[in-house]
Amino acid sequence: MTSNTYTPPASEGQKASFAIPTDLLIGENWVGASSGARIDILNPSTGETLTSVADCDAAEGIAAVDAAAAAASAWAATPPRRRAEVLLACYHAMMERQEWLARLISLENGKALGDARGEVAYAAEFFRWYAEEAVRINGELSLSPSGANRILVSYQPIGIALLITPWNFPAAMATRKIAPALAAGCTVILKPAEETPLTALAVAQILRDAGVPAGVVNVINTSDPGPVCSAILHDPRVRKLSFTGSTEVGRILLREAADSVISASMELGGNAPFLVLDDADLDEAIEGAMVAKMRNAGEACTAANRFYVQRGIQDRFVAKLVERMGAMKVGPGIDATTQCGAMINRASIDKIERLVADAVSRGAEVRLGGAAIAGDGFFYPPSVIANVQPGSEILSTEVFGPVAAIVPFDDVDEAVALANATEYGLAAYVYSGDLKKALQLAERIECGMVAVNRGLVSDAAAPFGGVKQSGLGREGSHHGLIEYCEAKYIAVSW
The missing domain is CATH 3.40.605.10 (Aldehyde Dehydrogenase; Chain A, domain 1)
Structure with a gap:
């Protein structure tokens, strides 16, 4: 011993x-x-x-x-x-x-x-x-x-x-x-x-x-x-x-x-879509997005990776998300005032930077953050990337960090197709003021867990797991x- x-x-x-x-x-x-x-x-x-x-x-x-x-x-x-x-x-x-x-x-x-x-x-x-x-x-x-x-x-x-x-x-x-x-x-x-x-x-x-x-x-x-x-x-x-x-x-x-x-x-692995429909309660959707994206600074397999926002609500959603994420304090996890802690290592920072750079090169717009924080430790700030284009790697790869990639859509069928366009199927999030519509969407999305009008899906009493890969x-x-x-x-x- x-x-x-x-x-x-x-x-x-x-x-x-x-x-x-x-x-x-x-x-x-x-x-x-x-x-x-x-x-x-x-x-x-x-x-x-x-x-x-x-x-x-x-x-x-x-x-x-x-x-x-x-x-x-x-x-x-x-x-x-x-x-x-x-x-x-x-x-x-x-x-x-x-x-x-x-x-x-x-x-x-x-x-x-x-x-x-x-x-x-x-x-x-x-x-x-x-x-x-x-x-x-x-x-x-x-x-x-x-x-x-x-x-x-x-x-x-x-x-x-x-x-x-x-x-x-x-x-x-x-x-x-x-x-x-x-x-x-x-x-x-x-x-x-x-x-x-x-x-x-x-x-x-x-x-x-x-x-x-x-x-x-x-x-x-x-x-x-x-x-x-x-x-x-x-x-x-x-x-x-x-x-x-x-x-x-x-x-x-x-x-x-x-x-x-x-x-x-x-x-x-996961690649969770977060769908926001025009009829969603915007404030509730933002609260849910903060939990689904920023819990554990985005280092979670259930983290919202792709935000699909219906065009009629997109500009207001992006503005409010930028405001909320921009107000978060970044710092050492052990500091009681910190809201967004460090990434696990340098490789995580490098991966996030690569994904953001690829999205920007294809026409995405950085509305918040978008660059690692210099100095000791491994810090990346809360970031919002709007108008992410099809083919961007950040839409197919789990970012595992505090970056929200936002894509507009026009109709529900398009949103379902975008949500399902991945080899992964762990978690998804749906926000709509019409519960019937939201539940119909939840049934059509190919994943093991769907949170409807809430940003947290994990529960010890619920079956946790995914489909596909x-x-x-x-x-x-x-x-x-x-x-x-x-x-x-x-x-x-x-």
Whole structure:
């Protein structure tokens, strides 16, 4: 066992909850990498190094599988009520540390403190929701149509699960996978993004303190995820993969999972359209746009990427959006007055600049921002790009930043065609004063989630996921629990 830890700086009058272990959680122990290798963790707001975490190899990935396998039988046999009690304890433990966790997220991720507080509440809610669902994994009993036998169906834990999470929501993406897996009776190996592992490590320690048995949750970090994840996915004891990240990486992981026919849940890239019709309440549409676009500074797979605004309302919409986004304060996430924090790294800034430059070269007009902020850290200001032309890369590529690309349209059929002109289908937003029209639009848009006259779609109690190349399966709701179960049919006569 090692003693490498990181203690985040405390705010005035606040003490840190605990020193965060920065090694690998394998079974009951925090252990360093056998090679001694470490990964430096940067603060995106300053570019400075916060600390480092252990950097594992494939052999340590298999050691985590060993630990998960050793704990699997006992956890699967744990009564649902007991699993529920442990999950509820995890919820309360996270909420008791909400401010502390929010500050940690802001430090390693760069997001505004207000967004980070919201993330912690959202992340904790998965433990509360699945504490309630753990005792409701109901089976089925029916009579065969022939009358020859009864059909008895029960749901059993699918087995050891590899969970791979992204950097943009380091707490919520971890708990959205851990909670249903534990509720179903599975043990897990969590591999957080190498940019933001500290939050996952803190959550893992909270789970241990809340009563999660050793080996049920294991956490590994690696700077070379390909060989490590491949080794884990080719271990026959591993039966589930849950991944949130880019479609490109998702395709690679699906190929790896195919070798062992592993059940895979994929929450992949997005390219969310935001449709505003002439009859929409303009003020409500602007409020929704601010949430859908600027939550987490646009670094969200559900973020509005393409704004399609009907021509009769376009000029007023653009003017109001410029006013609202232009008033946002940009700065370090840890500053309580910041509304738009740092991007995760320099590569993100470069991507945004490339997309904006391409749009402008094709005739788009920069109405706000449009250039990175010089100085320490990785900052890009809230930006509005109007009259974006067809063929612009920003309409086909997830910008993952605080840039609103606006395209006018004339009729509803045109808007639907534009919204569906993408290989992605995760989330969409529709604003209209006519609910019937809005719901008809929602039915026609090819995506897994549609927010009608609201800018927020995520909810622990709702099925989260996409269609087309935005993913497979669902997270959250009862659907997310069944992803970690196998249905067993027993034919019986009496």
